[in-house]
Amino acid sequence: YAKRTGGASHALFEERMVAGSRDQVELLQDLRRAVAHNELTLHYQPKIHAPSGQITGAEALMRWKHPQRGMVGPHIFIPLAERYGLINSLGNFLIEEVCRQIRAWRDNGLRMRVAINLSVHQLRQADLVERILDALERHHIDPALLTCEITESAAMDDTRVTLQVIERLSAIGVHLSIDDFGTGYSSLSYLRQLAAEELKIDRSFVFDLETSADARAIVDAVVKLAQALGLKVVAEGVETEQQQEILRQLGCNELQGYLFAKPMPPEALMLWAMNDEGPRALDFRPSLFGD
Ligand code: C2E
Ligand code: MG
Ligand code: MG
Ligand code: MG
DSSP states (O other), X not given: OHHHHHOHHHHHHHHHHHHOHHHHHHHHHHHHHHTTTTOEEEEEEEEEETTTOOEEEEEEEEEEEETTTEEEOHHHHHHXXXXXXXXXHHHHHHHHHHHHHHHHHHHTTOOOOEEEEEOHHHHTOTTHHHHHHHHHHHTXXXXXXEEEEEEHHHHTOOOHHHHHHHHHHHHTTOEEEXXXXXXXXXXXXXXXXXXXXXXXXXXHHHHTTTTOHHHHHHHHHHHHHHHHHTOEEEEOOOOSHHHHHHHXXXXXXXXXXXXXXXXXXXXXXXXXXXXSSSSSTTXXXXXXXXX
16 A cells, blocks of 8 residues: 555655654644645546546545655545644645635636545534635635545534534535445435435445455445435446446446546646546547536
8 A cells, every 4th residue: 555655665654653653743743834834735536437437526635745754645644633633724725725726727627526535523623614615605616516525434423513514515515425435334324314425435345346246245235225325326446447347337337546547636637637648538528618
């Protein structure tokens, strides 16, 4: 995993993280400064319409350009931010930056739907919806262009604030997606009440598709459940042609993974979406229309 997210130096860095808590303290101090020093950035990974291969949108994934350590992945700094009360300032950066980017793409003729990840701590933040609404309005963005991905376990965190936040997000027209589905404990009746439009099957099931009949059965069941509830199903972590083939056969609506593209900077995504490097080079131009 470390290799995929940043090469050998990344693996080495992770070893040191485990080795010393002094390093962790240092990293925390650096993280406090990261927002103000513009060291956080967003990469975007395309989501693909399974039947046609066309891009349907992108997921924003946060990266930290650490001045000494290089690119640090979210699996290291998001838990740190959550533990030490920094997640909301990261979240505020995320909301602002995504809206700025959607607007910048829009001004360049690209109408891109973007999904952001929200942690359970952010959902408990009472003014989250106002912040999102404010950013959408300031940048003149249609709320339907924004999807909030909430992990299954966060969505099932049934505190009143979380439930209200999810409902209000949906009320302002933002889409909702249940991330890492299959790894939490869903109550099916609760799932039915949630105003979500999408389930994202966790990549651990996708990883096992080729070798495990159980994984295939689980994906099959999730697709059928989603269809019955009127939800769209996205598979994440698609890396091989064979996985793609199985997922299409099982009826997954959208696919996301290294097979199509890794998360990339916004300029690269724009080129990709406009088909310099994207799939099905010539039959895709839907994002070039204007309003
Ligand atoms: P996630 O939301 O489930 O995102 C999918 C992760 O899988 C991303 O890792 C993505 O780069 C990776 N991925 C995509 N395709 C493949 C593939 O084919 N193979 C493999 N092995 N991996 C693939 P990333 O970017 O390291 O993010 C990890 C997690 O960190 C995310 O999981 C999400 O939970 C969290 N995260 C990322 N950005 C943010 C953010 O802005 N805010 C919050 N709260 N959490 C974030
Ligand atoms: Mg996600
Ligand atoms: Mg996920
Ligand atoms: Mg995940």
